[in-house]
Amino acid sequence: MNRREFLRFLASASATTAAVALTNPLRPRLAFAQNGSGKTLVVIFQRGGNDGLNSVVPFGDPDYYVLRDRIAISPPNPNDPTAALALNGFGAPSNFFGLHPGLAALLPIWSAGQLAVLPATQYPNATQSHFDGQANIESGADSATLDGWLNRHLITLPRPAALRAAAFETELPHALRGAVVVSAFDDITNFTTGLPDGQQDALLTDLGRLYSQQPDNAKAYRALVAGSGQAVINDLAVLSGIDPSTYRPANGAAYPSSAYGTQLRQVAQLIKADLGLEVAALSIEGWDTHSSQGGGETSGQQARRLLDFATGIMALWTDLGPALMRAVTVMTMTEFGRTAADNDSGGTDHGHATAWFVAGGSVRGGIYGSWPGLSAQRLYHGRYLDHSIDFRNVMGDVVVHHLGNPDVADVLPGFTYQPIGLI
């Protein structure tokens, strides 16, 4: 038995006992069948509250330039590298919206008709707390639930897969928390015991038994710890054949060198490895631009983050190529937008509606949602861009039409889903 076979043996033994131990009939890790749904959803959370107004710039709305006297992005101008990049065609209002120049990498996706842009997305009575805002959105609800929307998708539509869902974060994001134990990898390269084979085999054999003990569910966290321990063993087996250091992206795709870029690159590798990866969640941070946000210039704080954000998505889109992208959808979200006006620190404060993106081979490109406007009377609470799209409908479209899960009512509790039609 070689290393990989050993790990698989261990994982299958562990999963078999674990299924009994957790008494969770929905637990998906029973076999190494690698079919899954054949679809992949990549969720990118921009943590900190990205300023949607300076991401999808309403350069056609004159109020924008009144409110943003310090950090506005100028209207499209081929000779000005700091100017917005117009989003025309695909039913978009003509010469109204433009991308921040840092998002230039998204333009080819737009031109291919595979980029849905939702400039004013949020939910009623949204919180302006980062913590609550992220928790609410990742709950798929207007107030946080104990488990996340993606975990509920996994529960309600069980499918066997070697690695059905994974978070590329140190902490498991709320969206993936819940009854199904989901794997987390900060970086697959780092996902190792660091032990030589023989010692690792001995350790995992023992730990496999110990983590398969019936947890005392009267005590906090016992089931989570047991399930996570089994996931460690399962994932070491699944990933034993995955070596990020030898992965070569296709089609000349160039991922950014950031942790986020590395994680997207590993997502592509896992998709190509055909492990049944259905949900991948990533985070990209640094959006809480209370001061020195910057405008269209490349040195701006937000501009640098947008460049990383967009070139990462573009690299994934390029690397996977048209054939694989037919089954892949990328959606991006952030907990809130920012004040319509900039503050005297050259930044913006916590706001309301903001821009989300959905990209993929089966996505219908275009601008979604009406434009609420930025005049004083149209501003939400007089300070913020209002929303015209409830984020839960974006999730609903993705859950129903991409992941093929009809049970949207369970995924989005207490909400009546109304299709947007972006997929």
Add this chain to the structure above:
Amino acid sequence: MRAAWGAIAVVACLAGARPAAGTAAPTPASPDLVTVQVVNALSGQPLAGLKVIAKQRNGPVYARVGSATTDATGRAAFKLTGVSTGVHFAFSATPYNGGTVQSADVAQPGPFRFAVGTLPVTVVAGGTGAPLNTTKVTLREQLADGTFNTTASGTTGANGSIVFDPPGLGAGRVYVLETKSPVDGSTKRSGTVTAIGPYTFTVGNAPLNVTLINGLSGQPLAQVAITARELLATGQTAAVRGLTTDAGGRATFDLDGLGGGRRYVLTAKPYAPGTVTSDAIDQPGNVYFRVGTVPVTMFDADNNVPLAGQKIMAYEKLPDGSRALLAQGTTDATGTVAFDLPGVSQTIARQQPPAARASSRVYAFRAGNPFGNNKEYWSQPVVQEGPVTMRLQRAVGQPLDVTPPTVGLSSPANGATVSATGFSLLGTASDNVRLDHVTVTASDPLRGTSQVTASYDTVHGQWSAALSATMISVNQTVAVTVVAYDTALNRSTVAASFNVRGDMTPPQVTITRPQVGTSAPSSGFMVSGLASDDIGVVGLVATVDDPVLGRTVNQTLGVAPDGRWSFAVLSGQVSQGQAATITLVAQDATGKQGRAALSVPITGADVLAHHVLNRTTFGSTPDLLAQVQSMGVDAFIDQQLNPQSIDDSALAMLLGAAPTTTAELQRQTLLRMIYSRRQLLEVLTEFWDNHFNTDITKDQSVAYEFNENMQFRQLAFGRFRDLLGASARSPAMLIFLDQASSESGTPNENYAREVMELHTMSVDGGYTQTDVEQVARAFTGWTVHKGQFFFDAANHDGGQKVVLGQTLAAGRGIEDGEQVLDILASHPSTAHFICTKLSQLLVSDAPPASLVNPCADQFLATGGQIGAVVDFILHAPEFVDPAAFRAKVRTPVEMAVFWVRALNATSDARGLITPLSDMGMPLFENDIPTGWSELGDDWINSNLLLQRIRYATQLVRNQIPGTTVDLPSFFTRYGKTTAEGIAGFLLEQLFQSNVTPLDYGTAMGILTDGGTRPFSLSQADAESRLQQMVGTVLGSPEGQYQ
């Protein structure tokens, strides 16, 4: 002189006449008549028909004067003129084949008896005893000076017979006989002959028939010179004979004393490496002189071409690891040189091929720099005849393993008493390359020497062997020699001796813990004691019987060399309110038994000390646990609530100067967590630093973060308002939440929001967006200048504000912000929020309202005195609720520090920074304003769990730089040296009575290889087994809780 001349004349005259004796009876009347009778000296028989010559003496010279032939009576008559007047004569004759004999002088007339044949010699061949006919024999007199004079010689007749008449034989003169060896032509000499009488001259020796052959092919080697050399007592050799082999490779030697104690060797130069010296030969007969038995062929492995014309050196590998050059040769066209290796090559054999023979000598060949790259290329070690092939990989040298293995004897200890019924030896052996085998030799004064081959466990580097009763005798001392060999045949030896004793007494067992008359808690406890026996305890079984549960423990225990044993009674194995019976039965090798029993009253669970340490410290150490159990938890809590009362000077020694780098700041903070005796202070300092989180990667100032941290430490038990104020004025916070850049016109709201949401009231604490905007205005002007807090009045919005319903009058300055802090610090929501977070820290993640609400009352009643609030929580009934025990997951920093503390590791803490980052907790580098979560589910997922497991494996294997864990010493320090004791003690320390049978069984299984090998700290792999066991225990589910 005249007379003499006259006599000659007479005899000359007579000589011409017919001798009288031959024709007629002598005439007595003749005055000079002498009748000689020749007789055999031994038999007295007359010799007839023998020609006798008369000689006249003239000084030393005898001149012939006549001759006659003896008659039938052996007589002959001579007229010897002048014999009657003083002239002397003598007779001579050649009666036998030993040459001419001359008689004594004849000095008077009359009869003269001439006795001959005094030394009849029979010459026989030394090897066969067969008579040597027609062999020339020389008689030589041995003179006083040791030289020899030839006296006579002759050729043997039938039956090897020759008869000599040595002059003066039997009268003190000494003779020897010489002849040529019929075997090899060498001169052979008899022993000395001094007496008259028959003598058998045994010539030479049995032949040594040598056939020189190639020892492997059997082909004879013709025309090769062979020299026989005698092996002298001095160890030197002396050449005695050289011969050249014939076409059949044969040469025959006659070697003196061969077969009679003298020993010889043969030398020849049949092959390139030069002279081959044979094994010693001590018996004649047919032998094969076998040469060329170790042909060495050298190839270039890269192209498989023989390396011709290259030197090969043969070395003997000596036991001390050194090499002795034996010979060298140059390869022929096939790349071969034929060597012969003393002790390995059987150069002398009576049959071809010879029977195989073991050699203790070891050789190796070295190529003489064939590629000119000065790399060493050695062959494998050679211990037997046969071809050796060296395939040299040009790029890769092949060093010679000269490192001997290590071998140790673990038990019994040298000088120990062992049982006459037989005993087992255990020890360690390892090698830098590979150990081959271990032999154990026992020398008993009565039984002699016995040798056994030990069984060797390659995985663990451990050998074992049993000496049976037939190898040893009672009341004797048996000497044992253990020899370990590696595959390169290097060896090492360890010796010991043991006193063999008969079995007189049954084993003795005592239970030392629990002590008689004490009780034990139902949550589990350790049982320990001693077991001993005159010939050794071979089995110790512990049972625990509970009146309700029945027999819950039935376990075989290990006994340490010093007799100590211990085991853990786990939670669930005894019932509260009952008396458990603990029984130990020890057995010796002859089946004698000893037992001890103890009835222990079982009280309720006793986990309070563990719980208090889990909550108020960065984890217990064995010593601290014992201290708290001894002083009582209340006294400990009181002490920790008054940190100034605790001497922490040892910590100050460790810290050094104020940090100037992030890594040093992290390291010093971790050092405090590990080593401060003011543990609760450190717990709360980390709590406040995290509550008021700032990110050093944003403010870029070690000083800001360090000063902030030191302020939190100073204020940790003080008023909340002071903590809040310290945070609000901290440059780190002012920069992190953008307050420093907030402008009075349109202030940014970052700090204003978070100070309410995260630091005081909490997100649902009752403030509105308007309050956020008002607070943002109130704090305008709060900024950083020259590295210090600075109130910039010019940038302050002096207008009126309303915060949470309270009006801040217009026209004020810094008072606005201070009043906001006053309002927030005393707000009931703040009291509730801080109490919730402190209760989550100190009790459980979901603290009940019954705790939080009165805690908030306490907060408000004391004006936010944190010491009083913490005191309240630690003395609340919810704190000691069993539901809170181990209800929390250790955060990464709590876990990382706890493990260092729990294992008594020595750490400079620098190596903890990277694993903490991998585990999600890079201290001072958290960019989330919320700070790190105190809740368990934020710290448990597959990635973080794997990072914890990895940290555990690294820590126990001493792979964390600057951190050292010495597990053997750790367990020894607490008297735990058996598997049961170690596993029970560790699990008790780490899992705190929450030990399942599988946890215990897993730990035991690692220590004992699934029960297949006893565990002993003296085993070679004891430390690695401990590391594996502790690493697994730390990484297991129960290792995550506190």
